[in-house]
Amino acid sequence: MQTIAIASTLLRKVLPTCTFLALLFGSSPASAALGGDASSIGTGQTHLLASARIQRAATHVMHELQAPTGTKVREYLGNDGKVFAVSWQGPFRPDLRQLLGAYYDTYIQAAKGRVARGPVNIELPGLVVHMSGHQRAFYGRAYLVDRVPQGLSTDEIR
Amino acid sequence: MRRAGVACTYAALVGVACSSSSSSGSSGLSPNVIALPADNVAEVSVDYGLPNIGYLNGLFATVTVCVPGSTSECQTIDHVLVDTGSSGLLLLGSVLTLSLPALTDDKGATLAECTQLISGSLWGPLRSADFSIANEQAKNLAIEVVEESTYPMPTSCTGTNYGDPNDLGANGILGVRTSLQDCGPPCSAAVGRGSENPGIYYACSSVATDGCQPTAVSLAQQLSNPVAFFSQDNNGTIIELPAIPEEGAPSVLGSLVFGIGTRDNNGLGQATVIPIDLGAMFTTKYPTNGNAVTAFIDSGSNATYFLDSGTTHIPTCFSAKYPEVSAFYCPTSTQNLTARILDYTGQVGLNVNFGVANALNLSQYNFAFDDLAGPSGAPSSGTGFPSSYFDWGLPFFFGRNVFTPIEGEVTTGHAGPFVAF
Numbered sequence: 001m002q003t004i005a006i007a008s009t010l011l012r013k014v015l016p017t018c019t020f021l022a023l024l025f026g027s028s029p030a031s032a033a034l035g036g037d038a039s040s041i042g043t044g045q046t047h048l049l050a051s052a053r054i055q056r057a058a059t060h061v062m063h064e065l066q067a068p069t070g071t072k073v074r075e076y077l078g079n080d081g082k083v084f085a086v087s088w089q090g091p092f093r094p095d096l097r098q099l100l101g102a103y104y105d106t107y108i109q110a111a112k113g114r115v116a117r118g119p120v121n122i123e124l125p126g127l128v129v130h131m132s133g134h135q136r137a138f139y140g141r142a143y144l145v146d147r148v149p150q151g152l153s154t155d156e157i158r
Numbered sequence: 159m160r161r162a163g164v165a166c167t168y169a170a171l172v173g174v175a176c177s178s179s180s181s182s183g184s185s186g187l188s189p190n191v192i193a194l195p196a197d198n199v200a201e202v203s204v205d206y207g208l209p210n211i212g213y214l215n216g217l218f219a220t221v222t223v224c225v226p227g228s229t230s231e232c233q234t235i236d237h238v239l240v241d242t243g244s245s246g247l248l249l250l251g252s253v254l255t256l257s258l259p260a261l262t263d264d265k266g267a268t269l270a271e272c273t274q275l276i277s278g279s280l281w282g283p284l285r286s287a288d289f290s291i292a293n294e295q296a297k298n299l300a301i302e303v304v305e306e307s308t309y310p311m312p313t314s315c316t317g318t319n320y321g322d323p324n325d326l327g328a329n330g331i332l333g334v335r336t337s338l339q340d341c342g343p344p345c346s347a348a349v350g351r352g353s354e355n356p357g358i359y360y361a362c363s364s365v366a367t368d369g370c371q372p373t374a375v376s377l378a379q380q381l382s383n384p385v386a387f388f389s390q391d392n393n394g395t396i397i398e399l400p401a402i403p404e405e406g407a408p409s410v411l412g413s414l415v416f417g418i419g420t421r422d423n424n425g426l427g428q429a430t431v432i433p434i435d436l437g438a439m440f441t442t443k444y445p446t447n448g449n450a451v452t453a454f455i456d457s458g459s460n461a462t463y464f465l466d467s468g469t470t471h472i473p474t475c476f477s478a479k480y481p482e483v484s485a486f487y488c489p490t491s492t493q494n495l496t497a498r499i500l501d502y503t504g505q506v507g508l509n510v511n512f513g514v515a516n517a518l519n520l521s522q523y524n525f526a527f528d529d530l531a532g533p534s535g536a537p538s539s540g541t542g543f544p545s546s547y548f549d550w551g552l553p554f555f556f557g558r559n560v561f562t563p564i565e566g567e568v569t570t571g572h573a574g575p576f577v578a579f
Contacts, residue, residue: 069344069356072543089543091344091437092356093274096316104316111277111318115214116485117327118459118549119534120277123484130535131277132463132547134243134456135333135340137437138276139543158538 033101034142036083059149060084067092071138073099076157078149085143085157093138100142103127107142128154190559192398193423197293198391198416204399204526204552205409208237213327214525215460215552217397219414221332223249223287225256226298232256237329240397240414241458242562244333245340246381247289248273248280250321251305253329258285261300261379267361269379270309270370271302273340274358278318280304280331281311283362289384291332294416296387300379304330309362309370331458332384334395334414336438336575337565339380348374386564391417393567396424397457401557404492404513406524410556418563429561429578430508433501438575442548444470446498446509451537451548453499455560455577459551461486462512462531464497466546474533475517486517486532497548501576512553528556554579 055062061077071090078084086099097104107129110122119132120140131140143157193199200219207213217240224232233256235249260268261284273280282304289299304321311319320326333340347355349372357372359380386392399412417424432440434454442453444464451465467474467487475488493514500507513529520527530553535546554560561578 068352068354070354071356074543087543092358093317095314097313098316108318112325114482114485115480116461116463116482116532117213117216118276118456118461118463118485118532118551119547121485121533121535132534132549133276134438134454134458134549135245135274135335136337136342137439137454137547138274139547140277141543155536155538158543 033098034083034086034103034144035147036101037081057152059152067094074158076143078147082147084147084149085141087139087141087158089139091136091138093140100129103142103144189401190398190557192400192559193396193413193415196421196423198421198424200292200414200416202240202397202399202412202414203409204407204412206525207327208323208329211324211327212525213460214520215527215530216327216525217399217412217457217552217555218328219291219332221247221330222290223247223254223256223258223301224290225258226286226288228288235329239326239328239331239458241331241333241456242335242395242397242560243454243456243458244273244275244331245335245337245383246273246302246333247287247299247330247384248282248302248304248333248381249330250323250326251282251303251307252323254303256287258287258301258303260285263361263373263375265361265363267363267373268309269373269375270360270362271340271381272312272315272358272360273302273381275317275320278320278325279311279315280320280326281306281315282321283309284379284381289387291414292416294385294388294391296384299384299387300381302381309360309365310367312360312368312370314357314372333381334383334385334562336394336434336562336577337383338386339377339382341380342377345380346374346376383564385416386567388416391420391424392564393420394418394561394563396559396561397555398559399555399557402526402528404515404529405521406527408524408526410526412555418561426561426572426578429559430506431572431576431578432499432506433503433574433576435502436575438577439547440502440577441500441504442497442550443500444495444497444548446496449537450500450504451546453548453550455550455554455562455579457552457555457560459549460530461551462514462553463534463547463549463551464531465548466533466536468536470514470533472514477518483517486530487514488516488518489514490516492516492529510554526556528553 076085122129129142220236269284359375360370361373362370396415441450475483514531515529537546
């Protein structure tokens with residue numbers, strides 16, 4: 001599989017000290033999205049084909065994907081196997097439609113009435129979205145309030 | 159009307175009582191010298207903004223674009239947001255009446271861009287124009303005309319669509335950032351699996367949905383800081399705004415000066431030079447002995463956005479009717495704070511005073527405030543991304559001359575990218 005060859009090369013170059021490495025790429029068109037399943041992680045993310053690592057904690061599993069563009073995306077999975085949070089950082093913003101999945105439209109609606117011209121801090125009854133930065137340096141995170149595992153501080157979702 | 163805009167929102171929130179505090183702004187500092195009109199000086203304003211929309215702390219310029227080579231087919235467009243956080247000129251297609259030639263790839267397909275802002279995008283075709291401001295001109299400049307009328311926004315162009323003037327609050331953006339292009343070499347790389355190309359430039363072969371597909375564009379065709387294409391005064395800009403009273407001002411006039419050290423009106427003088435990294439970042443500590451947070455200066459951000467309530471112990475605003483006011487801080491009385499700005503290596507530093515007003519007590523008659531502030535996010539720790547940028551927005555510019563040199567240009571003996579003030 002061609003993807004694995006590319007990923008393997010970059011894994012060696014970029015991530016020498018990871019606790020645990022894994023390849024997370026498939027060919028199904030499903031997308032890894034907030035609220036989605038673990039099985040969909042890394043698939044369909046056309047810009048996220050470079051490398052990945054996994055970090056396990058008692059409360060969750062964090063998958064980090066590094067895109068060739070330099071942007072990193074992290075996905076946090078609860079013990080139920082669902083993505084309860086995503087975050088990103090890098091020179092280009094990832095595809096928010098893919099990352100926020102079913103919550104994308106909710107976010108777009110909530111962002112409509114903003115009076116701030118700067119970072120986004122949207123806190124809805126169930127969904128929190130933060131975004132900051134400027135051109136060539138973006139950061140963001142989104143999480144599902146009710147699905148953040150007990151014992152995990154939302155400050156740790158970065 | 160769905161949304162009366164920032165000004166009306168605030169008028170409604172503030173009610174009739176306005177703060178009548180008469181305290182003078184910053185004390186002990188000599189006022190900054192604002193350049194007088196000259197060939198390289200454009201007047202800029204912080205004012206109400208577009209009629210019926212309104213804008214708090216928007217820095218606006220008036221620009222002229224012409225059909226390339228023509229001196230008669232021209233249009234002057236006001237209320238273009240001056241943004242040191244982005245590179246390139248973008249104009250709303252709903253405002254532009256000129257017919258400008260499209261930029262095309264070698265197959266004749268029209269080039270377009272999904273320009274990324276923090277939380278959304280501006281979509282539209284690239285076109286060529288002769289651009290002028292003050293007495294400076296950039297011929298055959300690549301600009302983005304923000305519109306979906308010809309090519310629909312691709313599904314891969316995500317986030318808030320700022321193509322609506324009600325959402326952008328301006329007729330366009332004049333991006334005068336430190337980096338020359340808005341993307342740079344990554345967007346010149348071939349697209350495809352494993353490519354570093356982020357896919358924000360598109361070639362449009364059809365007007366059907368997703369008839370535009372990501373493509374590689376040369377550096378010359380990318381949206382770029384227009385100042386770099388002037389025949390003179392082309393190495394950067396200075397934004398010069400006067401200090402304003404604590405209660406704000408209904409409108410403020412200042413100067414956008416072109417060139418740094420190219421004339422007797424644009425020298426660096428005694429300004430403090432802060433080296434920046436490739437992302438135009440330095441660091442800031444608040445309090446001055448606190449942890450260093452990645453920081454930037456951005457005239458396109460309308461407030462000082464920093465840390466969060468948990469760190470600053472300043473509450474954010476709350477309104478059941480206007481939940482979006484939680485984007486700002488609401489201390490019981492205006493806080494006068496001090497932060498320490500350091501270059502990205504932590505070598506050069508100086509203390510900077512700034513104010514944090516109660517955003518719900520702002521005068522409904524004013525649109526320029528040097529003490530509008532809001533949260534950016536909790537500082538990250540451990541392995542977290544550097545998630546809490548200290549965003550020195552427009553309040554930082556009042557009472558200062560802020561220098562934004564363009565990368566790779568020679569400016570008065572300073573090597574490497576920097577900002578200065």
